[in-house]
Amino acid sequence: MSDAFIIGAGMIAFGRYPDRKPRQLGAEAALLALDDAGLSVKDIDVAYTGSAFTAAASMGQQILREIGQTGVPCVNVSNACASGATAVREAFVAIKSGLYDVALAIGVEKNPHGMLGGPPGEYLSPEGLFGSESMPAVFAEVGMVHAAKYGTTLEQFAKVAVKNRYHGSLNPKAKYQTETSLEEVMASEMIAYPLTKLMCSANVDGAAAVVIVSERKARQLGMQRAVRIAGSALASDPWEPRNPVLFDPNSVTRMAAGKAYEMAGLGPQDLDLVELHDCFCTAELLHYENLGLCGDGEAAGLIDRGETRLGGRIPVNVSGGLIAKGHPIGATGVANIVELIEHLRGEAGRRQVPGARIGLAHVLGFGTSAAVHILEKA
Amino acid sequence: MACRRCASRTAPAAYRGGSKGRLYTWSVVERSYPGVAVPFVSAIIDLEDGLTLKGTLRGVDVAGLAAGLPVTLVFNDADGALGKNGENYIGYHFVPAGEQS
Numbered sequence: 045m046s047d048a049f050i051i052g053a054g055m056i057a058f059g060r061y062p063d064r065k066p067r068q069l070g071a072e073a074a075l076l077a078l079d080d081a082g083l084s085v086k087d088i089d090v091a092y093t094g095s096a097f098t099a100a101a102s103m104g105q106q107i108l109r110e111i112g113q114t115g116v117p118c119v120n121v122s123n124a125c126a127s128g129a130t131a132v133r134e135a136f137v138a139i140k141s142g143l144y145d146v147a148l149a150i151g152v153e154k155n156p157h158g159m160l161g162g163p164p165g166e167y168l169s170p171e172g173l174f175g176s177e178s179m180p181a182v183f184a185e186v187g188m189v190h191a192a193k194y195g196t197t198l199e200q201f202a203k204v205a206v207k208n209r210y211h212g213s214l215n216p217k218a219k220y221q222t223e224t225s226l227e228e229v230m231a232s233e234m235i236a237y238p239l240t241k242l243m244c245s246a247n248v249d250g251a252a253a254v255v256i257v258s259e260r261k262a263r264q265l266g267m268q269r270a271v272r273i274a275g276s277a278l279a280s281d282p283w284e285p286r287n288p289v290l291f292d293p294n295s296v297t298r299m300a301a302g303k304a305y306e307m308a309g310l311g312p313q314d315l316d317l318v319e320l321h322d323c324f325c326t327a328e329l330l331h332y333e334n335l336g337l338c339g340d341g342e343a344a345g346l347i348d349r350g351e352t353r354l355g356g357r358i359p360v361n362v363s364g365g366l367i368a369k370g371h372p373i374g375a376t377g378v379a380n381i382v383e384l385i386e387h388l389r390g391e392a393g394r395r396q397v398p399g400a401r402i403g404l405a406h407v408l409g410f411g412t413s414a415a416v417h418i419l420e421k422a
Numbered sequence: 423m424a425c426r427r428c429a430s431r432t433a434p435a436a437y438r439g440g441s442k443g444r445l446y447t448w449s450v451v452e453r454s455y456p457g458v459a460v461p462f463v464s465a466i467i468d469l470e471d472g473l474t475l476k477g478t479l480r481g482v483d484v485a486g487l488a489a490g491l492p493v494t495l496v497f498n499d500a501d502g503a504l505g506k507n508g509e510n511y512i513g514y515h516f517v518p519a520g521e522q523s
Contacts, residue, residue, distance in 0.1 A: 159455060168503050169455070173513050175464035175476040176451045184449035185466055192447065192489040236464070237450040237484075283427045286474040290447065290466045 048139040049262040049270040049422060052081025052255030053385040055378070057217040058248045058370035061154065066098050066251075070152035071110035073251035073375075077148070078111075081255040082265065085112035088255075089144035092119045094131035094151045095374035107150060122374075125323065126278070126409030127151065128252065129377025133415055135256045136276045145261040151378030152251040155371075160247070176236065179410065180244055180324065182291045184236040187326025189290075191238070193341065196329065198238040200344040202229040204325040205243045205368075207353050208361050212368025214354070214395035219246045219370035243325040243367070250372030252379040267422045271388050274402070275308030275418035277301070281411075288412070293327060296414040297334040297406065304404070304416035305336075312336035315358060315418075316400040317387055319380035321408040322365040332360070335406060335416075354395060362387070362395045380405040381417055388421040441495040442519065443469040450484050467493055467516055478515045492519035 054076025056069060070093065078085060085108075093104030099122035108118060123130040128151025135147035160179055171177060190196045206226050212218035224242060232242040262270050279300040284292045305311055312335060320335060322328035329343040337358055338346050346352050352360035363369045363383040366376060384403035386392040405417045424431045448465040465479035479493065493516040500511035 159453070161455075168500060168505065168511060169458065171454055172451075172458045172460070172462050173478060173500055173503075173515075175466075175478050176449070176454055176462070178451070178454055181449045181451050181454075181464045185447045185464065188447045188449060188489075234450075234452040236452065239449075285472075286446070286466065286468075289474045289476050 045140050046142060046259045048136050048256050048273045049259065050254050050273065050381070050385060050419070051257050051262055051265055051270050052077040052083065053382045054080050055217060055252035055382045056250060058219045058250040058372060061249045066095065066103060066152050066154045067106035067110055069154070069249060069251040070103060070107040070150050073152065073253040074107060074111055074148060074150050077253035077255050083146065083255060086114055087146050088114065088116055088148045089146045090117045090135070090138050091148045091150070092121065092131040092134045094121050094123065094127035094129070094377065095153055096122050096124055096127045097153060097373065099127065103152060104150070123413050124409030124411045125321065125373050126377055126407045126413040126415045127374040128379070129405070129407045129415035129417065130278060130413070132254060132378055132381060132417065133276050133278045136273050139256050139258050145258045147256045148253065149256060149378060150251065150253040151375040153372035153374040154249040155247050155373060157247070178236065180236040180239050183324035183326050184239045186291060186293060186330065187238060190326070190330060194344065196344045199226070199230065200347055201238055201325040201329060202226055202240070202243060203347045204322060204328045205229045207347065208322060208365040208367040211354060211362045211395060212364025215364045215369060218364040218368050219248045220364065220368045239324055239326065245323045245366035245371035246368065248370035248372050250370060250375040250379065252375050252382045254378060254381055262422070269389050270422040271385050272420045272422045273417060274310060274420040275304035275416070277303035277307065278413060278415045279303065280413055291410070292412065293408050294330060294334050296412050297331060297408060300414040300416040301335050301406070304418050308418040310402065310418060314402050315404050317362060317384065317397045317403045318358060318360045318406070319363060319383050319403070320360060320406040322361055322367050323371060323408070325367070327408070328360070328365070331406060335404065354397065359397050362397060377407040377415060380407060381419065384419045388419060439469060439473055440471050443467040443493055443495065445479065445487070445489055445491040445493055446474070447489060448479060448487060463487070465516055469495070480515050481517045481521055493517065494519050494521070
């Protein structure tokens, strides 16, 4: 089977775009990725578009109407917060199948305002009567499992936001580009204990895209800036006794990570940087352990010692993550990969992880899916 | 249709669950969707018979909450809420063991 390489990557700055349609955001990202690859839309054999909220409105075809209707197969995927990563994963599978030489994967979203989700209007809301199904509460509850088991504190969870806000201050495409102190994070509005407002991901619009090609095509175009997809895995939540009453982000992430490491023939010790799904500060600490960056119960020590900060042993979310860069649901899983590519090419500017050769991108989709991609400099 | 653990298509035997359990994890919810009264404690409870339920935990001092707290399942009328045609609801919540409501 041919290897698959990413040869083009692009994303728009994350923020609010009140005057633009999702298809326009997706089209801009797609053109950035094509330009980066030195290709035209006429070179694309197949297109995959991930969007949690607009996949059913044929977002991929809408985008092709903005950039060129060549009649290629166009697949739209909705997989909650894993939508974008699922599009990348499907493009990878398409290239590996040998049917296609050039695939375009796009992630795009215009997030609704306010707290995501929400009870249906017609019937009595279960919210408050049967606990909470809001995302902050759900991720607070899983964080409190870690707290009860290992003594993790609100302050330790809050340090994740301080770190990612610092990283965001180095990223010109991040929603929040100012540093925030531990005191500010801890003193911001309490949403669902132990999560304050600044410990929740930033609700924004955004789009990102990558061009994935076969080895044959990559050699033809030149390997200079190519990045190999060494591992790609997608998992759905396996049976666990409390899931889904207690949302389980752990076993599904461990399953996807294990498969991706196995495919790549690599382990956590080989990674130079990680972009993981910090939808809430609690999640980032859980995923240190789920991805094997440390042993079980050791995540708080990593954040305390600054090991996951830029310059540390294994920098995590140097883009600013979902907390500072922002979390446009369907775009996130592609943007994480775009971030890795910038580092592996040595083009990440002030936040560059020096000498980065191997990176891991992880997303978690509520419902539940996890996707893990391991990229290696070609 | 089938067991989500083992994929068996043999229906499980019916049984009556108990009302005693222990707090496994929780969050004090200070902000929820518009119109939802806060704060409240969203709790995950392990019942003694092996079931896990999510529910609101009432009548506790949140400052002293800790995993393992013994609780009792209490049925309620969804705080008197009525459906579109005036029908009643049956709901439930949890209280610390030994308390009545």
